[in-house]
Amino acid sequence: MIIDINFIGLIIASIMASAVPLILASCGELITERSGVLNLGVEGMMIIGAISGFALMTVTGSLIIAIFGAMLAGVLISTIFAFLTQTLITNHVATGLALTIFGIGISAMIGKNFVGIPGKEFPVLFEGFKDTIPLLGPILFGHSIVFYFAFALPFITSYFLKKTKTGLIVRAVGDSPESASNQGINVRLVRYACILYGGAMSGLAGAYLSMIYTPQWIENMTGGRGWIALALVVFSTWNPIKILIGAMIFGGLTIIQFHMQAIGVRIPVQFLTALPYIVTIIVLVVISRDSRKIRLSTPSSLGKSFYKDN
Amino acid sequence: MIKIVKRDQPSRAIFFFTPVLAIFLTLVAGGLIFFILGFKPFEALKFFFIVPIADKYGFSELLLKATPLCLIAIGLSFCFKSNNWNIGAEGQLTFGAIVSGGVALLFYEQEGFYILPIVILAGAIGGMLYASIPAILKTYFNTNEILVSLMLVYVSKLILDYLVVGPWSNPEGFNFPETRQFSDSAKLPLLFEGLRIHAGIFLALTAVVISWFVFYKTYLGFQMKVSGFSLKTAKYAGYKGKKMIILVFLISGACAGLAGVGEITGPIGQLHREISPDYGFTAIIVAFLGRLHPVGIIFASLVVAITYLGAETAQIFMQIPKYTGQVFQGMILFFLLASDYLLFFKFKFIGSKK
Numbered sequence: 332m333i334i335d336i337n338f339i340g341l342i343i344a345s346i347m348a349s350a351v352p353l354i355l356a357s358c359g360e361l362i363t364e365r366s367g368v369l370n371l372g373v374e375g376m377m378i379i380g381a382i383s384g385f386a387l388m389t390v391t392g393s394l395i396i397a398i399f400g401a402m403l404a405g406v407l408i409s410t411i412f413a414f415l416t417q418t419l420i421t422n423h424v425a426t427g428l429a430l431t432i433f434g435i436g437i438s439a440m441i442g443k444n445f446v447g448i449p450g451k452e453f454p455v456l457f458e459g460f461k462d463t464i465p466l467l468g469p470i471l472f473g474h475s476i477v478f479y480f481a482f483a484l485p486f487i488t489s490y491f492l493k494k495t496k497t498g499l500i501v502r503a504v505g506d507s508p509e510s511a512s513n514q515g516i517n518v519r520l521v522r523y524a525c526i527l528y529g530g531a532m533s534g535l536a537g538a539y540l541s542m543i544y545t546p547q548w549i550e551n552m553t554g555g556r557g558w559i560a561l562a563l564v565v566f567s568t569w570n571p572i573k574i575l576i577g578a579m580i581f582g583g584l585t586i587i588q589f590h591m592q593a594i595g596v597r598i599p600v601q602f603l604t605a606l607p608y609i610v611t612i613i614v615l616v617v618i619s620r621d622s623r624k625i626r627l628s629t630p631s632s633l634g635k636s637f638y639k640d641n
Numbered sequence: 642m643i644k645i646v647k648r649d650q651p652s653r654a655i656f657f658f659t660p661v662l663a664i665f666l667t668l669v670a671g672g673l674i675f676f677i678l679g680f681k682p683f684e685a686l687k688f689f690f691i692v693p694i695a696d697k698y699g700f701s702e703l704l705l706k707a708t709p710l711c712l713i714a715i716g717l718s719f720c721f722k723s724n725n726w727n728i729g730a731e732g733q734l735t736f737g738a739i740v741s742g743g744v745a746l747l748f749y750e751q752e753g754f755y756i757l758p759i760v761i762l763a764g765a766i767g768g769m770l771y772a773s774i775p776a777i778l779k780t781y782f783n784t785n786e787i788l789v790s791l792m793l794v795y796v797s798k799l800i801l802d803y804l805v806v807g808p809w810s811n812p813e814g815f816n817f818p819e820t821r822q823f824s825d826s827a828k829l830p831l832l833f834e835g836l837r838i839h840a841g842i843f844l845a846l847t848a849v850v851i852s853w854f855v856f857y858k859t860y861l862g863f864q865m866k867v868s869g870f871s872l873k874t875a876k877y878a879g880y881k882g883k884k885m886i887i888l889v890f891l892i893s894g895a896c897a898g899l900a901g902v903g904e905i906t907g908p909i910g911q912l913h914r915e916i917s918p919d920y921g922f923t924a925i926i927v928a929f930l931g932r933l934h935p936v937g938i939i940f941a942s943l944v945v946a947i948t949y950l951g952a953e954t955a956q957i958f959m960q961i962p963k964y965t966g967q968v969f970q971g972m973i974l975f976f977l978l979a980s981d982y983l984l985f986f987k988f989k990f991i992g993s994k995k
Contacts, residue, residue: 429971439964555791
């Protein structure tokens with residue numbers, strides 16, 4: 332059997348495509364967590380982004396409005412979380428859960444009128460170069476702008492955290508809010524900004540799902556990707572570059588599922604579908620086993636409220 | 642002028658008042674949402690919260706929905722009191738239902754008084770087994786219990802799906818994704834002719850009584866409370882932290898498993914794909930709304946159960962999408978958390994001098 336080398340390229344490209352929403356949401360959450368805030372509402376923000384993007388695309392017909400609208404929706408919904416956890420000092424875990432439950436409900440409510448409507452084609456870049464290079468052609472070319480942005484994001488995020496002053500401030504706020512505050516940094520403001528940014532990225536991740544990856548609206552279409560994104564942040568030990576690796580592994584598991592079925596491997600489909608969740612657990616166990624290493628890389632104030640009397 | 646001042650001590654009166662405030666605010670916000678969607682707010686709220694429970698049948702349905710919520714929330718309160726974030730009760734419910742359903746299927750053509758207790762016990766054990774996974778991984782491998790327990794929810798639903806479609810599907814069932822009917826001896830008895838409320842409610846009430854006793858009358862309850870306040874203090878006092886983590890997870894798994902038993906051996910009497918409309922997640926809200934207090938949880942489970950019924954009624958009579966139920970549930974928790982602000986802070990009115 333001769334395997335077409337371009338076919339392998341296509342498989343790798345499809346793995347990358349399924350990694351995109353994970354990378355976007357994880358990189359957003361990573362910034363939020365680096366500032367010391369644990370937002371468990373990723374799944375909720377993502378699904379809100381998915382329906383907002385799809386609805387705006389159907390109603391306005393503009394892809395640009397839809398993409399930015401989805402990000403704005405992510406920002407708006409995460410504002411609730413920010414207000415509760417930062418201004419009213421609520422528990423991060425409980426508030427994040429409420430955000431997810433609320434988000435799934437609201438999205439299904441809005442999405443009722445958009446079920447069964449076909450999506451639009453999203454323009455891809457460099458389509459013509461796809462056949463110029465064997466193997467690499469399908470990997471590098473012919474993707475949406477969001478795809479390229481997602482694969483640049485971990486590097487941008489890493490640069491931002493390590494090399495810029497704002498990045499340093501975010502890290503300082505996450506590692507020691509008291510000292511940051513004593514240095515005159517407005518801890519609450521920084522955290523607000525990081526939460527809203529995380530919301531925007533989750534919204535974008537959702538929009539990618541409903542507008543580009545499977546261009547239609549399906550209830551609950553995020554299917555736990557938001558939670559896997561959260562797990563990826565732990566997997567990466569808060570290092571954005573490692574998110575890339577983790578997201579590719581999970582993307583790979585999703586894609587392998589389809590190909591195993593296509594080849595006719597006799598494994599129950601439910602087992603293959605469960606694989607990403609099971610692997611997430613195994614990976615979490617392997618990563619967290621070394622408690623010293625986890626403690627060193629976790630933002631010290633993660634999930635703890637900060638209150639300053641003034 | 643109004644000034645916000647931190648309280649020296651959280652106010653006890655407000656502790657029990659805020660859930661009521663949260664429910665009130667949810668109603669106001671809900672009315673607003675109905676108004677935005679183009680419905681008459683008061684009429685919609687009436688269909689949502691009053692019409693569903695106005696007759697005997699409705700009240701029985703309310704208790705039917707409140708039973709699993711109450712049972713699971715009681716279990717979760719053990720976890721939450723001691724700072725363990727088990728959010729995978731839905732998975733423990735599903736796995737409990739799988740195990741007890743499997744046992745019930747073994748006896749499918751037998752009758753006997755001994756069958757039901759075995760089926761119930763199997764459900765509790767199933768839930769405990771499933772809850773022990775995040776507990777053991779947390780205690781011995783330092784793994785985040787939130788993510789593990791949640792991932793296991795998806796896995797349990799896929800196991801159930803595999804079983805009812807594949808090996809356990811009814812051989813005479815025309816390939817419907819469901820198992821055989823259990824024998825009558827494996828079903829929880831119905832309490833009233835023509836109503837669906839079943840004996841599962843006694844399981845919930847027993848759990849309430851036992852949990853009250855454990856929380857307020859035993860050393861274990863005290864230990865849980867201390868660990869909830871401060872893990873450092875608990876360690877200093879020499880409590881066996883690991884043992885307690887596993888214990889609270891087992892208790893909450895057993896409760897969720899029992900809720901699963903109630904769902905399949907109650908009115909339905911078989912395993913099928915959708916055994917729970919996310920009771921496991923909603924029970925998290927119930928636990929908080931009930932202030933992790935057994936009696937509070939009874940009231941909270943009744944209130945939250947209405948959102949399930951109301952969503953169905955409102956959909957039938959007013960074409961309001963049924964997901965409004967989830968929106969209401971999310972809002973209750975938001976408002977509850979927000980009004981907790983009043984626990985720790987108070988508004989001081991300072992008279993302006995002229």
